[in-house]
Amino acid sequence: LQRDAKGQYLFDLLCHHLNLLEKDYFGIRFVDPDKQRHWLEFTKSVVKQMRAQPPFTMCFRVKFYPTDPAALKEEITRYLVFLQIKRDLYHGRLLCKTSDAALLAAYILQAEIGDYDPGKHPEGYSSKFQFFPKHSEKLERKIAEIHKSELSGQTPATSELNFLRKAQTLETYGVDPHPCKDVSGNAAFLAFTPFGFVVLQGNKRVHFIKWNEVTKMKFEGKTFYLYVSQKEEKKIVLTYFAPTPEACKHLWKCGIENQAFYKLEKSSQVRTVSSSNLFFKGSRFRYSGRVAKEVMESSAKIKREPPEIHRAGLVPSRSCPSITHGPRLSSVPRTRRRAVHISIMEGLESLRDSAHSTPVRSASHGDAFAGPGRSGRAESSERVAVIADESYSPADSVLPTPVAEHSLELMLLSRQANGAPCSIEEEKESEAGTPAAEAEGELRALCPGAGGLGPAQAQQVNKFVLSVLRLLLVTVGLLFVLLLLLIVLTESDLDTAFFRDIRQTPEFEQFHYQYFCPLRRWFACKLRAMVNLLIDT
Numbered sequence: 001l002q003r004d005a006k007g008q009y010l011f012d013l014l015c016h017h018l019n020l021l022e023k024d025y026f027g028i029r030f031v032d033p034d035k036q037r038h039w040l041e042f043t044k045s046v047v048k049q050m051r052a053q054p055p056f057t058m059c060f061r062v063k064f065y066p067t068d069p070a071a072l073k074e075e076i077t078r079y080l081v082f083l084q085i086k087r088d089l090y091h092g093r094l095l096c097k098t099s100d101a102a103l104l105a106a107y108i109l110q111a112e113i114g115d116y117d118p119g120k121h122p123e124g125y126s127s128k129f130q131f132f133p134k135h136s137e138k139l140e141r142k143i144a145e146i147h148k149s150e151l152s153g154q155t156p157a158t159s160e161l162n163f164l165r166k167a168q169t170l171e172t173y174g175v176d177p178h179p180c181k182d183v184s185g186n187a188a189f190l191a192f193t194p195f196g197f198v199v200l201q202g203n204k205r206v207h208f209i210k211w212n213e214v215t216k217m218k219f220e221g222k223t224f225y226l227y228v229s230q231k232e233e234k235k236i237v238l239t240y241f242a243p244t245p246e247a248c249k250h251l252w253k254c255g256i257e258n259q260a261f262y263k264l265e266k267s268s269q270v271r272t273v274s275s276s277n278l279f280f281k282g283s284r285f286r287y288s289g290r291v292a293k294e295v296m297e298s299s300a301k302i303k304r305e306p307p308e309i310h311r312a313g314l315v316p317s318r319s320c321p322s323i324t325h326g327p328r329l330s331s332v333p334r335t336r337r338r339a340v341h342i343s344i345m346e347g348l349e350s351l352r353d354s355a356h357s358t359p360v361r362s363a364s365h366g367d368a369f370a371g372p373g374r375s376g377r378a379e380s381s382e383r384v385a386v387i388a389d390e391s392y393s394p395a396d397s398v399l400p401t402p403v404a405e406h407s408l409e410l411m412l413l414s415r416q417a418n419g420a421p422c423s424i425e426e427e428k429e430s431e432a433g434t435p436a437a438e439a440e441g442e443l444r445a446l447c448p449g450a451g452g453l454g455p456a457q458a459q460q461v462n463k464f465v466l467s468v469l470r471l472l473l474v475t476v477g478l479l480f481v482l483l484l485l486l487i488v489l490t491e492s493d494l495d496t497a498f499f500r501d502i503r504q505t506p507e508f509e510q511f512h513y514q515y516f517c518p519l520r521r522w523f524a525c526k527l528r529a530m531v532n533l534l535i536d537t
Contacts (some may be wrong), residue, residue: 001046001054008042014060019307022077024295027063030056036246039063039254043288064261065174067194067292069164073299075157076307082111082160085167092133092394093177095203095387096170102139105131106146107163111156111311116148156311171198171205171387177394178251180224180240189392190224190240190251192258194292197226199238200392205385207238211263218275218282219252221245221460226255245463249275253285260287267291490516 001010007028015023028040032051040058041049050056062084069085072078086108088094089101096104108131113121126144127135151159167173175198177189182201189200197214199207209228216227222245226238242248256273264270267290276282290298489499490512502508 003045003047005046006042007040007044007046007049010046011040011042018076018080020076020080021302021304022072022074022295022299024290025062025064025066025077025081026060028058028060029063030058034246036244036250038250039257041288064258064292065194067262069168070161071296073302074306076309078157078164079160079309079311082163085164085173088175089131089167090133092392093172093175094167094170095172095390095392095394097388098139098142100166100170101132102142102146104163104166105129105139105143106151107159107166109143109147110151110154111159111163114156115152116144171385172200172392175200176254177392178242178247178254180242180251182241183239188240189394192255194262197255199240200387202391203386203388205387208385209238211259214259214263217252217255217259217273219248220276220282221463222248224248224251249283252283256285257287257289260291261289262292264291265293267294486516 011023011026011028014028015021015026020026029037030040030050031037038049040046046056062081066072066081069078069081072081085094089104105126109126109129112129124140124144126140126147127137131143132139154162174193174195175189175191177191177200180188180190182188182199186201188206191198191200196208196210198205198209209226213228213230214226215229216225218225218227219242222242224240224242226240228234228236228238230236242251252275260270270287270291272284272286274282274284488494489502489508492499
């Protein structure tokens with residue numbers, strides 16, 4: 001990769017290798033040395049975005065989940081989205097009730113191994129697959145029952161399509177969770193979906209804000225603000241606290257990109273967004289891709305022979321081990337788990353089930369995208385949606401904003417309640433088909449009352465000093481511009497209408513003769529004195 005190669009070059013190269021035309025739904029994500037995940041920006045140099053030394057490890061994945069994945073034009077695109085959602089299910093990002101989970105797993109089973117064959121599939125065969133972070137024998141029996149009796153005759157493509165149609169109806173479809181805390185100190189997960197902004201706490205979705213109701217997003221340090229304007233002309237500001245300032249900035253950028261992609265009619269409407277109301281303060285960011293409507297219109301024009309799809313079949317994968325080579329993870333000793341090509345984490349402990357203060361109207365995303373088959377899922381305006389039978393707790397290793405070692409609040413809350421040891425393993429996402437590169441870290445409790453500034457406080461002080469310096473620099477620049485304009489008005493011979501009108505005003509004449517001329521004579525006198533002093537010496 002050339003040093004000046006842009007992210008767009010690398011992305012196009014990869015999509016050409018995959019024979020993928022509907023590529024706007026995908027992106028490339030990487031992890032920096034501080035374990036913070038970032039989306040590769042296509043308008044910037046790849047090498048300059050990396051803070052590590054080559055070779056670089058990146059992950060090709062879905063960035064914008066399709067509003068209706070079944071409506072995608074090409075089967076290759078649907079297959080890649082299927083792989084992503086299967087991975088989301090496996091890592092706990094796509095959480096659902098047990099009945100829905102059994103059906104989704106049965107679709108995966110049908111797509112992977114085909115029809116049930118008593119000669120090839122002995123009793124308990126479904127237990128060889130790892131569909132979810134945790135399994136139960138009852139769930140495994142239900143999966144096998146659906147696979148045997150309901151899905152016979154479905155091709156892999158049909159099973160994948162049915163899987164996508166079912167996954168699309170779930171409350172956690174398209175969720176890429178960001179761990180945060182609300183104003184009451186309760187742990188929560190924030191996410192941006194094709195239908196709007198959601199907040200998950202415990203096993204409930206406490207907030208759902210449609211994209212047309214989100215008026216503004218901004219952040220300051222670790223604080224994220226979401227401005228909401230609803231139909232009843234109620235204006236609400238939701239405030240959440242991210243683990244680190246970098247995680248908060250990543251959350252803000254994800255929100256700006258998702259709102260632009262799903263809300264706008266065309267990419268020409270995209271504007272540069274600032275994280276602050278002051279032009280000299282904060283970050284500026286602009287979404288550089290096409291919007292969803294343009295992508296769908298472009299997809300409708302695709303006319304080519306469907307590309308050949310090389311499905312994984314029985315080859316082990318990180319998202320789902322094979323029925324032959326992938327033993328159930330719970331049966332693998334802890335010392336041998338790293339030899340398996342998947343790296344499943346126990347994840348965060350169950351979040352404390354707590355209600356958010358003053359809940360915003362929670363409407364089902366079926367309202368945002370009207371569909372005859374989904375109108376029955378509409379909820380009452382004040383109802384909190386129950387998303388699953390257990391708390392939402394995706395594997396910490398796959399969160400887009402990992403918890404830093406000096407920001408432990410998000411996990412200590414649940415771990416103290418459950419008596420769990422304060423230690424986790426960290427995993428970096430890797431390229432498809434390669435083992436996960438893991439990094440381990442211990443969570444060390446911070447001693448209360450310790451002297452000196454911690455890393456977070458020192459970072460806040462540095463940001464404040466930079467803001468003050470930026471303000472001083474802008475002030476000095478404005479004064480310099482005003483001085484140049486004053487010199488041009490008083491000393492130059494320019495006789496434009498603008499300058500002539502200013503010179504003829506009584507205020508300017510008074511300033512010129514009473515203040516500027518004496519000041520000029522004083523400066524000239526001092527300058528001559530200094531020159532004479534230099535000549536004498």
